[in-house]
Amino acid sequence: MTIRQNDFTIGYIELKLPNDSLENKNHKKQFDKYKDSLENIIFTNLRNWQLFQWDGNSKSKKVKEIVFNLENPNLEKFKKFLNLFLSYRVKSSTSSVELAVNLAKRTKILSEIIESLLENENVQMTNLKENFRKSLLHEIGDKSFANLIAETFTYSLFIASIVHLQKGEKEKLSITTALDYIPKTIPILYDLYDLSKNLSRQFSNVKSSVELILKELNLADLGKIVASFEKSGDPILNFYEPFLQTYDPHTKKDRGVFYTPKAVVDFLVRETNTILKTELNLENGFLERNVKVLDPATGTGTFLSSLISLVQSEVDENFQMIGIEKDKFADEVHEHILKNFYGFEFMVAPYTVAHLKLWLQLKSHGLDLEENERFQIYLANTLDDPNREPLDKIFFEIAQESEKAKAIKNDKNIIAIIGNPPYSGTSQNPSKITNKTEKSYQFGKTKNLTWIGSQIENYKWNGDKKLDEKNPKWLQDDYVKFIRFAQYQIDSKEKGVISYIVPHGFLDNPTFRYMRKSLLDSFSKIFIVNLHGNSTKKETTPNGGKDENVFDIKQGVSLLFLVKTSSAKDTKIYYGDLWGLRKEKFQNLENGNLENICKTELFPKSDMFYFIPRDTTLETEYLEFWSLKDIFDVKNTGIISKRDKIVYQDSKEKLLNILNDFHKLDENIIRNKYNLTPDSRDWKVSFAKNAIAKFGIKEGFIIKGYYRPFDTKWTYYVEKSKGFMAYPTYDVMKHMLKENIALLVGRAGNVTGSDTWDIVFIADSIVDLNMFRRGGEVVFPLYKYSDDENSLFETKSPNFTNDFLEFRKKELSKWSDEEIFYYIYGLLFSPNYREKYREFLQTDFPRIDFSRNISKISKIGKELADLHLLKHKIFSTPKNWKLKKVGTDFELNLPKKAEIFLNGKIYFNSSTYLSGIADEVWNFHIGGYQVLYKWLADRNGKTLSTDDLLHYIKIVVSLQETVKLMKKL
Numbered sequence: 001m002t003i004r005q006n007d008f009t010i011g012y013i014e015l016k017l018p019n020d021s022l023e024n025k026n027h028k029k030q031f032d033k034y035k036d037s038l039e040n041i042i043f044t045n046l047r048n049w050q051l052f053q054w055d056g057n058s059k060s061k062k063v064k065e066i067v068f069n070l071e072n073p074n075l076e077k078f079k080k081f082l083n084l085f086l087s088y089r090v091k092s093s094t095s096s097v098e099l100a101v102n103l104a105k106r107t108k109i110l111s112e113i114i115e116s117l118l119e120n121e122n123v124q125m126t127n128l129k130e131n132f133r134k135s136l137l138h139e140i141g142d143k144s145f146a147n148l149i150a151e152t153f154t155y156s157l158f159i160a161s162i163v164h165l166q167k168g169e170k171e172k173l174s175i176t177t178a179l180d181y182i183p184k185t186i187p188i189l190y191d192l193y194d195l196s197k198n199l200s201r202q203f204s205n206v207k208s209s210v211e212l213i214l215k216e217l218n219l220a221d222l223g224k225i226v227a228s229f230e231k232s233g234d235p236i237l238n239f240y241e242p243f244l245q246t247y248d249p250h251t252k253k254d255r256g257v258f259y260t261p262k263a264v265v266d267f268l269v270r271e272t273n274t275i276l277k278t279e280l281n282l283e284n285g286f287l288e289r290n291v292k293v294l295d296p297a298t299g300t301g302t303f304l305s306s307l308i309s310l311v312q313s314e315v316d317e318n319f320q321m322i323g324i325e326k327d328k329f330a331d332e333v334h335e336h337i338l339k340n341f342y343g344f345e346f347m348v349a350p351y352t353v354a355h356l357k358l359w360l361q362l363k364s365h366g367l368d369l370e371e372n373e374r375f376q377i378y379l380a381n382t383l384d385d386p387n388r389e390p391l392d393k394i395f396f397e398i399a400q401e402s403e404k405a406k407a408i409k410n411d412k413n414i415i416a417i418i419g420n421p422p423y424s425g426t427s428q429n430p431s432k433i434t435n436k437t438e439k440s441y442q443f444g445k446t447k448n449l450t451w452i453g454s455q456i457e458n459y460k461w462n463g464d465k466k467l468d469e470k471n472p473k474w475l476q477d478d479y480v481k482f483i484r485f486a487q488y489q490i491d492s493k494e495k496g497v498i499s500y501i502v503p504h505g506f507l508d509n510p511t512f513r514y515m516r517k518s519l520l521d522s523f524s525k526i527f528i529v530n531l532h533g534n535s536t537k538k539e540t541t542p543n544g545g546k547d548e549n550v551f552d553i554k555q556g557v558s559l560l561f562l563v564k565t566s567s568a569k570d571t572k573i574y575y576g577d578l579w580g581l582r583k584e585k586f587q588n589l590e591n592g593n594l595e596n597i598c599k600t601e602l603f604p605k606s607d608m609f610y611f612i613p614r615d616t617t618l619e620t621e622y623l624e625f626w627s628l629k630d631i632f633d634v635k636n637t638g639i640i641s642k643r644d645k646i647v648y649q650d651s652k653e654k655l656l657n658i659l660n661d662f663h664k665l666d667e668n669i670i671r672n673k674y675n676l677t678p679d680s681r682d683w684k685v686s687f688a689k690n691a692i693a694k695f696g697i698k699e700g701f702i703i704k705g706y707y708r709p710f711d712t713k714w715t716y717y718v719e720k721s722k723g724f725m726a727y728p729t730y731d732v733m734k735h736m737l738k739e740n741i742a743l744l745v746g747r748a749g750n751v752t753g754s755d756t757w758d759i760v761f762i763a764d765s766i767v768d769l770n771m772f773r774r775g776g777e778v779v780f781p782l783y784k785y786s787d788d789e790n791s792l793f794e795t796k797s798p799n800f801t802n803d804f805l806e807f808r809k810k811e812l813s814k815w816s817d818e819e820i821f822y823y824i825y826g827l828l829f830s831p832n833y834r835e836k837y838r839e840f841l842q843t844d845f846p847r848i849d850f851s852r853n854i855s856k857i858s859k860i861g862k863e864l865a866d867l868h869l870l871k872h873k874i875f876s877t878p879k880n881w882k883l884k885k886v887g888t889d890f891e892l893n894l895p896k897k898a899e900i901f902l903n904g905k906i907y908f909n910s911s912t913y914l915s916g917i918a919d920e921v922w923n924f925h926i927g928g929y930q931v932l933y934k935w936l937a938d939r940n941g942k943t944l945s946t947d948d949l950l951h952y953i954k955i956v957v958s959l960q961e962t963v964k965l966m967k968k969l
Contacts, residue, residue: 002208003086009215011040011085020045033112035060037105038212040088046070049081053088058101092219096228096238099220104247106216107154110209115146117199117206124195125149131398147248149192152348154213156182156193159356161217162226172218175200175210185374186355188397192348229360240300240353260302260420261550263586264501264531268559269306271527271594272418272499279525279563280415280495287314289336293416294408294489296382296482298343301354303419304377305361307341308333312365326366333367342408343377351379380405383429383481385451409489415496417489421482423503423555431456431476455484459515462607467514468629471637474511479503483515487522487562494566504530504558507611509748510844516609519562526573527561527594528611531585536774541579548582561594574598575613608843615839622840625847626804628745631824632780633801634732638744638769639705642683642726646674648713648768652702655714659697662689662724682726691723692716703737705766706744709926710870710955711935717766733766735781738796740764741865743780743825746772746927748843757841758925760828762868773928778845782821812850819858824848826861829962830969860965867958867965870951874961881957887912890944894936906932906956908944917956924959931959 001013014034016027022043034041039054051064066081068074093099117125119142129145140148157173160181164173173181175197182189200207228238241259273285282288286307295303312329319325345351358375362368369375379401386409408414431453449457459475460467474480479502490496506512507528519526532539533549534556541547550557576597578585588597600613606623629635641647649655661670667685670676679685695701695718707713717737719730736742744767746759759772769775784799798817800808812820827833828846840847866872874880893909894900901922905913917932924931935952944952 009211011042011088012038013042013044016043016045018046022048022050033108037109039090040085042085049078051081051085054091056091058098058105090215090219092221093216094221094224096225097242099216099225100239100243101246102216103154103158103213104243106209106212107150107247109212110153110206111146111150113203113205113209114149115142117203118142118146122199124199128192128195148348149196151247152189152192152352153196153210155349155352155356156189156196157210157213157217159183159186159189159352161220161222162356165222165226173214175207175214178214183355183359183369184371185359185369186352187374188348188379188401189352191397226360240350244349260299260501261586262302262306263589264550264559265302265306265420266310267589267592268418268499268501269303269310271561272416272497273310274593275497275499275561275563276416279565280497285314286311286416287332287336289340290413291416292340292411292414293342293418294414295343295419296417296485297419297421298345298350298354298377299420300350301343301357301375301377304341304343304354304375305357307418308337308358308361311337329365330367333362334370334373338369338373338375341376342414343375344380344382344405344408345377346379346381348379351377376408378402378405378408381429383450383452383485386410388451412493414489415493416499417486417496418499419482420501422478423553424478429478429481431481452481452485455488456481458518459484459512462514462517467511469511472511474505474509475515477503480506480512480515483519483560487519490562490564491522493564496564498560498562500560501531501557502560504532504534504556507558508608508843510608513608516604516611520571520573520604520609522564523562523571524565525561525563526571526611527559527563527598528573528575529559529594529597530556530575530577530612531558532556532577532579533582533585545579546581547579548585550582550585573602573604573611575600575602575611610843618837619840622837622847625849626807627847628743628780628824628845629778630801631804631848632743633799634735634784635778635780636729636732638767638771638775638777638779639725639729639733640682640727640769642680643676643688644768646676646688647725648705648707648715650713652714655702655716656697659692659716663692663697682722684722687722688724691718691720694720694723703765705768706763706771707768708771708934708938709761709929709931710868710951710958711938712765715766729779732779732781735784735799736763736766736779738783738785738794740781740783741821741869742767742782743821744771744777745780745828745845746774746777747845756831757834757838757846759927760825760846761926762825762865764869771927777927782817812854815854815858818862819854822861822865823850823854823858824861825865826857826859826969827852829861829864829966830857831966832969857969860969864962864965867961870954870958872958872961874957875954881953883914883916883953883956885912885914885949885953890949892936892940892942892944894940897933900933900936906936908936914953914956918960918963920963921956921959924963932956 001015003010003013012034014031016022020027022031022045027043031043034043035052039058039060041052043050043052047068047070049064049066049068050062052060053063055061064081064084066077068078093102114125118129128149129140129142132145132148133140157178160178161173163181163183164178167181171177179190179193179197182193196206196210200210276282276285276288276291282291285291286293293307298304311332315329315332316325319328343354345354354377355375358377359369379398381402382405384402384406386406388406429450429452431450432447433450456475459480460472479500483498483500483502486498486500490498506515507530531550532547533551534554535549536554537556539547539556574594576594576599578588578597602611602613604610605616606619646658649658658674661673662685665673667689670685670689676685697716701716701718702714703717704712705715705717716724717728717733718724719728719734721727721730741762741764744761744763759777761771761777763771763779767777767779769777771777781799783796786795786797798805800817808815808820815823827848833849834841837847863872867874887908889909889912891909895907895910900907901917904917904919905915906917906922907913922930922932932952932955935955939948
């Protein structure tokens with residue numbers, strides 16, 4: 001219910017039935033939504049009255065609550081309550097951030113209304129969504145689309161209000177008049193705004209939500225806000241970022257949307273300009289009229305804005321002395337920038353902001369767009385097939401934008417591609433699409449490669465040699481696809497340059513080795529500035545200092561310049577590091593250039609083609625050894641549960657309770673009882689229920705598995721994928737259900753952040769994926785069991801490849817299966833081996849040297865295995881453990897990490913500790929985890945049972961003995 005006085009909205013009242021409690025959980029979601037979006041609202045069931053109003057920071061606060069007794073009413077109290085409601089006046093926004101936050105809150109309501117229209121199959125909205133799906137966002141759902149349209153509508157009104165202000169109009173902006181002020185330079189907004197305007201005529205709730213947005217804009221001090229844009233030169237930091245953070249914070253993460261710092265952008269633009277001049281022989285760089293440049297992920301136009309500034313700066317430098325710099329810059333704008341500087345963006349809001357940003361930039365120089373001019377920024381999907389069929393013209397301007405973008409992709413004169421592509425492992429641009437098929441009256445599904453999917457296949461081959469990766473998923477990251485798109489573009493040109501800022505993982509990760517080879521084949525020179533800042537890897541500067549990212553993200557990044565010239569034959573690669581604090585990196589970028597940063601020339605060789613400096617003196621020797629993946633036949637990653645808190649339990653009883661609940665209870669009851677996050681593609685409550693119903697709650701399916709080093713948990717294990725677990729990796733784990741042991745090894749040592757390589761352990765049961773700090777360990781069973789149902793007896797055989805069996809026959813015939821296994825295990829714990837080959841252990845599976853003392857190392861390896869499985873004979877003689885427990889309170893109430901271990905004592909709380917522990921034991925790491933700390937931290941707040949305490953003491957003993965044995969290797 002909306003309360004108005006004339007045309008002015010005072011506030012809102014949400015009325016519930018008299019018997020409904022306002023504290024009802026079913027109402028909470030609705031109330032929270034309304035409180036967040038409406039500044040003055042009453043919730044009532046006619047007895048209880050609650051008044052919520054925004055404070056000066058646009059935060060909703062409960063300002064008054066009364067009980068109105070109909071039998072004995074206190075009218076004076078009720079009158080004061082209503083006066084408080086009726087006297088509230090909306091605070092006008094006076095800053096861009098304040099306006100952005102308030103508009104975002106209003107826009108949420110419009111988004112939900114549009115989503116309901118889609119659910120009710122409104123024809124106009126459904127058709128529009130389908131056109132977006134075909135041309136831009138192939139996987140878009142109703143909620144995401146509703147968010148997109150509502151956001152676009154708000155930006156349309158925002159831009160219209162700025163134009164309205166600058167034209168000096170006196171009447172307030174309205175739904176009807178706003179269309180007159182939307183710049184003709186952004187034609188797509190006309191289609192979308194006109195549709196929304198028509199919907200507001202048909203649906204009163206659409207109209208009300210639009211009026212909320214208009215009211216916010218009409219009340220705002222737009223003059224002051226626009227002045228702040230012009231002063232800072234960047235409406236992104238001032239408006240777009242706070243809007244997106246309030247409106248849809250997940251979008252930044254899901255689509256890899258990050259604001260690129262000015263120092264980084266300017267460096268990329270400036271150095272690309274230098275490359276055009278020095279490497280491509282274009283004397284005037286970006287000012288050459290035949291230079292066409294594309295930002296394929298233009299976002300809010302940051303790179304194009306920097307390009308315009310560079311052009312203006314060079315014009316000033318060359319023509320200021322003779323006083324024609326302004327005329328010359330105007331000429332560059334109209335005859336070059338507006339014709340040859342292109343951008344693609346597939347999200348409407350940043351696309352709109354980019355147009356606004358560049359328009360304001362021109363206005364600051366006293367320039368404006370002519371009637372038939374526009375910025376060459378198009379709403380388009382960069383990674384779509386450049387040769388696809390034209391789209392249906394359901395919404396003309398959307399189709400037109402897409403067709404113009406297609407023409408640009410096929411323009412042979414684009415020789416510079418620059419930008420910051422999105423970083424997202426869950427790509428918005430799938431490499432495969434699922435098509436329904438019909439054959440012989442049967443329906444099915446087939447998966448076909450998309451255009452970009454077919455292009456990524458190039459990164460899986462080196463000549464006729466295919467990439468040997470079981471799951472090369474990292475090649476599906478959006479940034480990889482944008483590199484491939486740009487490479488495809490420049491491959492067809494005589495010369496060109498690509499300048500990107502991208503994650504630095506591709507520089508040395510084995511999955512990208514043929515991608516690196518492909519880039520070596522395509523380009524004449526490659527410049528790499530590694531900006532580091534990888535907090536996941538716990539990167540520090542070479543002297544151990546703090547290393548910060550230039551973005552607020554975990555993965556480190558790098559600047560990549562790929563240069564193609566017509567003359568060069570052998571590819572030259574130049575590399576440089578920038579370490580330290582963020583501000584130090586910015587200073588180095590502002591004051592430096594590629595020549596003085598990239599001083600190290602690289603000479604990639606072997607099959608890895610690393611794009612980082614490496615000590616290769618031992619490479620020939622090391623590559624002669626046997627890789628683990630070539631020794632063991634059956635191998636796979638650990639179990640992928642997708643719902644650890646359901647799948648793994650500390651006790652068998654807890655697990656059985658969960659299984660029974662999933663078997664008997666309704667899905668919604670299960671979700672609420674266990675506070676489950678929304679279903680995902682790979683794990684759903686229904687999947688778990690179906691698996692339990694199919695296989696039953698049987699003793700044989702309830703087993704203990706390895707969850708973390710020295711940490712086992714109960715789980716329900718059946719072979720079905722997308723069942724109780726997302727992926728049980730049954731092909732390897734079925735062998736671990738029998739008598740067996742398995743080597744657990746991580747692929748790349750650099751991912752855990754440990755100073756030394758430590759991603760190895762052992763298991764004698766099934767294993768979770770995240771045994772190590774960043775997961776992804778591969779399980780190598782010693783034995784494999786036959787699947788032959790016709791065989792009377794189950795047989796087992798060593799899990800070795802045929803090639804290794806041949807080698808073993810010739811070189812290792814005197815050693816048993818177990819001795820070979822334990823030799824490998826012992827070698828991987830050898831400090832000498834880890835240090836000598838640390839360079840190679842950082843990026844790929846270990847390689848095993850069988851020329852060492854197999855007898856000695858195998859015996860030590862067997863002892864280590866028994867210690868880590870807690871089966872060593874030492875565990876039968878507690879009197880020899882040399883540990884002492886003090887205190888009787890075993891509730892874990894851990895102090896700060898630095899205070900848990902002091903003077904050889906591990907403190908469980910202030911009064912109880914375990915003494916006799918050496919520093920090297922407390923600090924011992926396996927798989928990136930500090931073992932003794934990790935086990936306690938995972939149980940903080942719980943009370944240890946006697947069995948728990950004994951288990952922990954055994955871990956201490958195991959590590960004490962491990963340290964001793966490692967000194968013998």
